[in-house]
Amino acid sequence: MENKLLSRKEFLTNSAKYAAGITAGMGALGLLSKNKAGAGIKNADWPWPYVELDPEEARIRGHAGYWTGRGCSYGAFHAIVSMLAEEVGEPYTLMPTEFLEWGRGGSWGWGTLCGGLIGALTAINLCWDKDKASKLGNELLGWYSIIEFPSDISNEYARDHLFTDNRCDKDLLQTVAGSPLCHISVSNWCVKSHYKRSSTERSERCGRLTGDVTAYSVQIMNDELKNQFQPLYQTEDSVKYCMNCHGTSGDKVQMDNTIGKMECTQCHGDHTGSFTSAEKVEDFAPTYKLHQNYPNPFNPSTTIRFSLPKAETVTLAVYDIHGRIVRNIVDYEHYNAGTFEVEWDGRNNFGQVVASGTYFARLYAGPHIESMKLKLVK
Numbered sequence: 299m300e301n302k303l304l305s306r307k308e309f310l311t312n313s314a315k316y317a318a319g320i321t322a323g324m325g326a327l328g329l330l331s332k333n334k335a336g337a338g339i340k341n342a343d344w345p346w347p348y349v350e351l352d353p354e355e356a357r358i359r360g361h362a363g364y365w366t367g368r369g370c371s372y373g374a375f376h377a378i379v380s381m382l383a384e385e386v387g388e389p390y391t392l393m394p395t396e397f398l399e400w401g402r403g404g405s406w407g408w409g410t411l412c413g414g415l416i417g418a419l420t421a422i423n424l425c426w427d428k429d430k431a432s433k434l435g436n437e438l439l440g441w442y443s444i445i446e447f448p449s450d451i452s453n454e455y456a457r458d459h460l461f462t463d464n465r466c467d468k469d470l471l472q473t474v475a476g477s478p479l480c481h482i483s484v485s486n487w488c489v490k491s492h493y494k495r496s497s498t499e500r501s502e503r504c505g506r507l508t509g510d511v512t513a514y515s516v517q518i519m520n521d522e523l524k525n526q527f528q529p530l531y532q533t534e535d536s537v538k539y540c541m542n543c544h545g546t547s548g549d550k551v552q553m554d555n556t557i558g559k560m561e562c563t564q565c566h567g568d569h570t571g572s573f574t575s576a577e578k579v580e581d582f583a584p585t586y587k588l589h590q591n592y593p594n595p596f597n598p599s600t601t602i603r604f605s606l607p608k609a610e611t612v613t614l615a616v617y618d619i620h621g622r623i624v625r626n627i628v629d630y631e632h633y634n635a636g637t638f639e640v641e642w643d644g645r646n647n648f649g650q651v652v653a654s655g656t657y658f659a660r661l662y663a664g665p666h667i668e669s670m671k672l673k674l675v676k
Contacts, residue, residue, distance in 0.1 A: 342388070342389035344424075345423075345424065345425050345426050345427050345431075346382075346386075346389055346390065346424055346425055347386055347425075348382070348425040348426070348519060348523060349382070349385050349386060349523075350520050350523055350524075351378070351381050351382070351385070351516045351519075351520065352381075352516070353513040353514070353516045353517045353520070354451075354513065355381065356377050356378060356381065356509075356512045356513050356515070356516040357451070357452065357455070357509040357510065357512060357513035358455070358460070358461060358462065358509065359373075359376070359377035359380065359381065359509075359512065360373045360374050360377040360414070360508045360509040360510075360511065360512030360513070361373070361452070361455075361461050361462075361463065361505045361506060361508060361509035362377075362461065362462045362463060363375075363376045363377050363508070364504065364505040364508040364509075365463040365465075365505055368396065368399045368402065369399060369401070369402025369403065369413055370401070370402055370403075370412065370413030370414040370416075370417065370504055370505075370507070370508045371398045371399065371400070371401025371402055371413035371414065371416040371417035371420075372395060372396065372398045372399045372401075372402065372413075372417060373414070373417065373505070373508040373509075373512070374413075374414045374415075374416075374417030374418040374421070374508050374511055374512045374515070375395055375398040375416075375417035375418070375420055375421050376395040376398070376417075377509075377512045378417075378418070378421040378512065378515065378516065379393050379395050379421060379424075380395070382425075398416070398417050398420060401413040401416035401417060403480060404479065404480030404481060409479065409480045409481030409484070410479060410480060410481070411478055411479065411480065412442065412478055412479065412480045412483055412507075412511075413480065413508075414504075414507055414508040414510075414511035414512070415438065415439065415442060415478055415511060417508075417511075417512075418438060418511050418512060418515040419435050419438065419439075421515065422434050422435055422438070422515060422519065423435070425519065426519070426522070430522060433522075433527070433529065434515075434518050434519065434522060434527070436529070436531070436559075437518055437527075437529045437530065437531050438511070438514065438515055438518065439478050439531075439559070440531025440532075440533070440559075440621075441514060441530070441531055441621055442475070442478050442511065443474075443475060443476055443477055443478055443560070443561070444474060444476070444531070444617065444621045444660070445474065445510075445621055446472035446473060446474050446669060447472060447473065447474075447475070447483070447487075447503070447506070447507040447510060448470055448472060448503055448506035448507055448510060449472075449506070449510045450472075451510075451513075452506035452507075452509055452510055453469045453470060453472075453506070455506075455509075456468070456469075456470075456502070456506065457469060461509075463505070465498065465502070466498050466499060466501075466502035468499075470491070470499060470502065470503050470506065471487070471490055471491040473486050473487045473490050473491070473667070473668075473669075474486075474660060474667050474668075474669050475487075475667070476561050476662065476667045477560050477561060478560065479560075483507075484500070484504070486667060487500070487503055488500060490668075491503075530620040530621055530622050531621060531622070532622060532623055533559060534561055534623070535623070535626060535629070537558075537559060537560070537561060537562055539630070540562040541556075544556045545557075561662070575627075575628055575629075575631060575640065576604075576612075576614075576628055576631075576633065576638040576639060576640040577638060577639055577640070578633075578634075578636045578637070578638050579603070579636075579637050579638065579639050580605075580636055580637035581635070581636050582635065582636065582637075583605035583606055583607050583635060583636055583637050584605075584607060585605065585607055586605065586606060586607060586661075586663055586666040586668065587604065587605040587668070588602075588603075588604050588659065588660075588661040588668040588669070588670055589602075589603040589604065589605070590670055591603075591642075591659065591670070591672050594672055594673060595673040595674065595675040596644070596672070596673070596674060596675070597644070597674060597675050597676050598643065598644045598651070598676075599641055599642060599643045599644055600641070600642055600644075600672060601639050601640070601641050601642075602614065602627070602639065602640055602641075602642060602659055603637060603638065603639040604637070604638055604639075604661050604663065605636070605637040605638075606633055606634075606635050606636060606637075606638075606663055607635055608635050608664075609632065609633065609634045609635060610632075610633060610663040610664040610666075611630060611631070611632050611633075611663075611664065612628050612630075612631055612632070612633050612661070612662065612663050613626075613628060613629065613630055613631075613661070613662040613663075614627045614628035614640065614659065614660070614661050614662075615627060615628075615659070615660055616642060616657050616658065616659050616660075616672070617657065617658045617659075617660060618652075618655070618657055618658075619655065619656055619657070619658070623647070624646045624647070624652060624657060625642060625645065625646050625647055626647060627640055627642055627659075628640060642659075642672075644674055652674065653674075654674050654675055654676045655673075655674060656671055656672070656673050657671070657672045657673075657674065658670070658671055658672070659672055
């Protein structure tokens, strides 16, 4: 990683090509159009051609685009299109990337779908046909819902001044949104970090997130180009449970009255009943908290403890480093206020012993979402 970062720093310092790529708006693409576009194309068949791109360059351009003042959706879209304009030429050189500015703040500040996702998904849909775009888009949306933002890489780039805009170079708290919605993503981070929505730190968090989303989008498009794409995201069991009644499939009589793939219990609570799989160890807890597991590292089992200041419906699950669910430990169960602990025996949902490595425990307790790292060694 160190060599990668050193070469990146040299790249940022010396590359005129890169400097042109992060220039805001049609100024950059207009220059490219004069040099490569020729007489121009009035009509272009869809999807447009895609070539392999550098995910780390995309990460840095996405962050830079965010800080132009046009925001997250422009940042992600412009990063990908500007790179393709350089590598492919027309029709990308004719694309006014500013038109994606509307998606900032979840669509003009309405807090709907994250603007970074809006920009990246638009670029994906520009480059791939319906079936492939749907496959890649579903992966991106699911990945966004279960990954900590900003990423370790983006925090490192900021700390080492490898972004082109270095107004905030501190490490920022990482949180999981549990949803692709801007409102939930931002609000959850502000509550946990204690920064205001209007703070530079919150803006920088969204800038780094934009870079992260852009980089992952390029990564999965590269994989698809090489016929190596394998979807890692799996629909949450809670969603499958809810859609068993509210959707259009399943063994029960269907209500057929909603559509969606987002985590349901986060907003609507749970209807599965009360269970007692975790043992209460304290009657009072001042705040929500997912405590560090012990022992850690561990082999073969470890204890996970969580605290609730009031009664909540709880989900506790273990994921691998790719965001794939490994084990449902507490499944949509109701607990009163207090501190509870439960053991994970290092096995997956099929009873198989999992491999050594880093895993993530994630707690959903009412509005609270929190993650921690666990390390299994053998």
